[in-house]
Amino acid sequence: MLSLSRCTARSISLRALRAHHTQRPPLNSVTEHDLAHFAKFLDPPAILSTLPPVSLPADELDQFNNDWMGKYHGSSTTVLKPKTTQQVSEIVKWCNERCIGIVPQGGNTGLVGGSVPVKDEVILSLANMNKVRSFDPVSGILVADAGCILQSLTDYVAPHNHIMPIDLGAKGSCQIGGNVATNAGGLRLLRYGSLHGTVLGLEVVLPDGTILDQLTTLRKDNTGYDLKQLFIGAEGTLGVITGVSILTPPAPQASNNVILALPSFKNVLPLYEIVKRQLSEILSAFEFIDRTAYDLAVKHGQGRALSDQEVEGAECFVLVETSGGRREHDEEKLADLLESLLEAEKPLINTGVLAQSPAQFASLWALREGVTEAVSKEGKPYKYDISVPLSTFQEVVDGTREHLRSKGLLGDHAVKHVIGYGHVGDGNLHLNIVAESYTPEIQDALEPYVYEVVASHRGSVSAEHGIGAMKTHALHYSKSDVSIAWMKKIKDLFDPHGIMNPGKVLE
Amino acid sequence: MRPSPVRLLNILVPVKRAVDYAVKIRVNPQQTGFDLNVKHSMNPFDEIAVEEAIRIRERLKDAVKSIKAVTIGPPKALDTLRTALAMGADSSIHVEIPESAPSPEPLAVAKTLQEIIKRQKDGVDLVILGKQSIDDDLGMTGQMLAGLLGWPQATFASKVDIDVAKKEAVVTREIDGGGEEIRCRLPLIVTTDLRLNEPRYASLPNIMKAKKKPVEKFSPGDLGIDYTPRFETLKVAEPPQRVGGGKVQDVDELVAKLKEAGITAA
Numbered sequence: 001m002l003s004l005s006r007c008t009a010r011s012i013s014l015r016a017l018r019a020h021h022t023q024r025p026p027l028n029s030v031t032e033h034d035l036a037h038f039a040k041f042l043d044p045p046a047i048l049s050t051l052p053p054v055s056l057p058a059d060e061l062d063q064f065n066n067d068w069m070g071k072y073h074g075s076s077t078t079v080l081k082p083k084t085t086q087q088v089s090e091i092v093k094w095c096n097e098r099c100i101g102i103v104p105q106g107g108n109t110g111l112v113g114g115s116v117p118v119k120d121e122v123i124l125s126l127a128n129m130n131k132v133r134s135f136d137p138v139s140g141i142l143v144a145d146a147g148c149i150l151q152s153l154t155d156y157v158a159p160h161n162h163i164m165p166i167d168l169g170a171k172g173s174c175q176i177g178g179n180v181a182t183n184a185g186g187l188r189l190l191r192y193g194s195l196h197g198t199v200l201g202l203e204v205v206l207p208d209g210t211i212l213d214q215l216t217t218l219r220k221d222n223t224g225y226d227l228k229q230l231f232i233g234a235e236g237t238l239g240v241i242t243g244v245s246i247l248t249p250p251a252p253q254a255s256n257n258v259i260l261a262l263p264s265f266k267n268v269l270p271l272y273e274i275v276k277r278q279l280s281e282i283l284s285a286f287e288f289i290d291r292t293a294y295d296l297a298v299k300h301g302q303g304r305a306l307s308d309q310e311v312e313g314a315e316c317f318v319l320v321e322t323s324g325g326r327r328e329h330d331e332e333k334l335a336d337l338l339e340s341l342l343e344a345e346k347p348l349i350n351t352g353v354l355a356q357s358p359a360q361f362a363s364l365w366a367l368r369e370g371v372t373e374a375v376s377k378e379g380k381p382y383k384y385d386i387s388v389p390l391s392t393f394q395e396v397v398d399g400t401r402e403h404l405r406s407k408g409l410l411g412d413h414a415v416k417h418v419i420g421y422g423h424v425g426d427g428n429l430h431l432n433i434v435a436e437s438y439t440p441e442i443q444d445a446l447e448p449y450v451y452e453v454v455a456s457h458r459g460s461v462s463a464e465h466g467i468g469a470m471k472t473h474a475l476h477y478s479k480s481d482v483s484i485a486w487m488k489k490i491k492d493l494f495d496p497h498g499i500m501n502p503g504k505v506l507e
Numbered sequence: 508m509r510p511s512p513v514r515l516l517n518i519l520v521p522v523k524r525a526v527d528y529a530v531k532i533r534v535n536p537q538q539t540g541f542d543l544n545v546k547h548s549m550n551p552f553d554e555i556a557v558e559e560a561i562r563i564r565e566r567l568k569d570a571v572k573s574i575k576a577v578t579i580g581p582p583k584a585l586d587t588l589r590t591a592l593a594m595g596a597d598s599s600i601h602v603e604i605p606e607s608a609p610s611p612e613p614l615a616v617a618k619t620l621q622e623i624i625k626r627q628k629d630g631v632d633l634v635i636l637g638k639q640s641i642d643d644d645l646g647m648t649g650q651m652l653a654g655l656l657g658w659p660q661a662t663f664a665s666k667v668d669i670d671v672a673k674k675e676a677v678v679t680r681e682i683d684g685g686g687e688e689i690r691c692r693l694p695l696i697v698t699t700d701l702r703l704n705e706p707r708y709a710s711l712p713n714i715m716k717a718k719k720k721p722v723e724k725f726s727p728g729d730l731g732i733d734y735t736p737r738f739e740t741l742k743v744a745e746p747p748q749r750v751g752g753g754k755v756q757d758v759d760e761l762v763a764k765l766k767e768a769g770i771t772a773a
């Protein structure tokens with residue numbers, strides 16, 4: 001009880017402080033006393049802790065404390081793996097009363113340090129909430145626990161001829177709840193739009209433990225404020241998503257893909273226009289990989305490489321995917337496009353390859369999807385996931401490389417590669433700087449440089465990966481003071497004790 | 508028999524349109540076969556065979572006079588031939604069977620190939636086939652063809668070296684625990700194993716060119732081959748579903764469960 005009153009006292013004094021946007025006082029650490037409480041409603045395997053009586057060695061928690069890139073490191077003592085929404089609610093309620101920080105964790109594939117603690121917050125893993133609740137093959141509406149892995153949901157709806165509206169390289173590990181929490185974009189956004197449109201409802205445990213059940217399966221529901229939208233992209237700072245209702249589109253009956261080799265980046269934009277016009281409704285992805293990114297993907301075994309002849313003289317590559325309802329129709333359209341591209345007077349492409357089988361289809365995609373993984377195998381990546389005008393993609397990549405060169409940081413001793421790839425169709429560039437190791441010099445050379453470049457193009461400092469712990473200080477490059485002030489008000493309203501994913505999104 | 512001193516190589520590559528290996532196979536409700544209304548592509552071992560033929564040409568240049576792909580299959584098998592042509596085959600033969608006809612059996616296929624080889628004016632020096640097709644997994648067409656023709660065979664090849672002047676080939680075969688190197692005289696039957704090569708993608712210019720390459724058509728009647736099946740399929744069934752494991756609380760429970768399942772310490 002002692003701890004409770006301490007927490008209440010703090011929140012009262014906070015109220016006065018908050019008007020001045022002062023930092024909240026530090027949160028409490030988890031104690032044995034807390035573990036004893038959790039043990040009342042959680043099975044023993046659901047509590048992983050270095051504290052007695054569980055007393056696991058610290059390295060058992062490594063996979064939860066460290067992020068996918070090995071860049072962010074938390075020092076949490078305790079991971080909880082509830083199985084039900086009720087259990088999540090009880091955990092959150094207790095932590096709120098005790099002022100213990102909580103980091104909701106999905107597949108821990110986030111790329112901005114949002115999924116690991118900044119200090120020793122409790123990690124609330126959704127991994128054990130992994131059941132499909134319902135699927136209606138007529139409407140295509142899927143309701144699932146937040147901890148369901150994206151790939152397993154794809155497999156679940158496949159026999160019913162549906163696909164998930166979202167797809168990304170991390171699909172084998174990331175969870176639908178994590179996707180929603182980060183408002184992940186991915187490879188199908190061009191065709192199926194963002195999760196703000198495809199998510200129909202959410203079940204969320206609010207920071208005081210209340211269960212907000214908005215798990216509707218209605219496509220249309222204009223009944224006042226659409227609260228669920230706040231949690232999409234909130235990165236776990238407003239509550240824990242426990243259930244997701246999502247609209248899955250019918251599976252396309254035919255899919256094809258090609259990789260086109262371009263002599264110059266300048267051709268990407270005119271190519272995009274032609275491809276859009278000629279393929280119209282069957283165009284489902286238009287992805288860009290620069291030469292260095294391609295070479296890294298090949299070097300690290302992501303998909304079968306094109307022949308030397310085909311890559312010769314290519315400055316960058318574009319992957320085009322079509323999905324449609326009739327194979328013959330789609331193939332004809334695609335063949336017409338490719339023929340006109342090859343036979344053009346001033347061809348925009350050098351050459352290209354067309355998948356001849358599902359295996360090749362997958363292999364071509366692997367060259368694009370595998371870039372993220374290849375970059376991590378090559379070295380320590382600094383990842384900037386930005387929205388800038390398409391016409392400036394190359395300029396941003398080359399500019400960054402030159403900037404690093406001018407600082408003497410380009411070379412095997414510091415930055416090995418500066419690469420660009422991304423979702424051209426969405427104006428989203430992934431600018432990756434692959435370094436030998438993470439160092440303050442490189443960090444200082446990159447920031448605020450990159451953010452200033454983005455701001456000069458009126459772009460976004462985070463197109464799809466979110467803010468996490470990485471970009472809190474850079475939020476102002478893309479959001480006005482007024483926007484940030486209202487975001488803070490919303491945060492305070494939902495989470496007055498500041499327990500939900502502290503240190504993330506807002507400073 | 509063929510006395511010309513500057514003998515050039517003519518290569519024949521049989522290819523089959525099969526259910527793609529990435530497709531999940533589903534047994535039909537009548538249990539007479541599996542659902543064929545799915546994505547098909549070239550049998551992967553045949554893709555390796557086409558690739559090998561092209562690589563032999565890349566190595567031996569003009570010494571390879573022709574690479575001809577042949578398929579026995581329904582009208583849609585033409586797509587498979589086009590893929591082979593796009594990869595680099597020069598010409599092709601399509602022995603067309605009706606859409607609904609059952610997949611021909613190895614002996615009939617081997618006899619068809621024998622007949623086709625007989626009809627090639629310039630002869631055939633090398634036949635490269637897949638070691639098996641992934642739909643029925645029978646794995647005997649190459650061997651039967653060698654038997655019918657009385658030619659040497661180098662099966663499960665992981666490396667093929669041709670010496671045109673000597674009319675010889677040195678082939679490394681995949682065998683249990685390693686490789687076996689054999690030397691054979693041409694004409695020769697080679698069947699491909701997975702490690703032989705990694706097939707290339709079909710490039711766009713080559714796909715365009717492939718549309719204009721010749722496809723010679725035959726019906727089974729033209730060749731005098733009877734495709735009536737000799738096998739009778741009694742029943743096709745899925746393997747039994749794997750039943751999920753369970754968790755036990757402690758060692759005692761585990762031991763009890765093991766005993767229940769009839770497993771005891773030796």
Ligand SMILES: Cc1cc2nc3c(=O)[nH]c(=O)nc-3n(C[C@H](O)[C@H](O)[C@H](O)COP(=O)(O)OP(=O)(O)OC[C@H]3O[C@@H](n4cnc5c(N)ncnc54)[C@H](O)[C@@H]3O)c2cc1C
Binds near residue numbers: 169183468
């Ligand atoms: C190889 C690779 C490729 C990627 N490709 C893309 C891409 O194309 N597009 C893209 O947008 N992103 C991409 N990402 C990053 C992307 O954000 C994540 O992969 C994914 O969306 C996060 O899901 P997760 O379950 O791993 O969440 P985590 O990493 O565990 O968490 C991410 C954030 O969401 C919060 N969170 C997680 N689950 C919940 C929940 N149930 N309730 C509340 N908050 C929660 C966490 O606290 C954290 O802030 C990629 C990552 C990798 C490693």
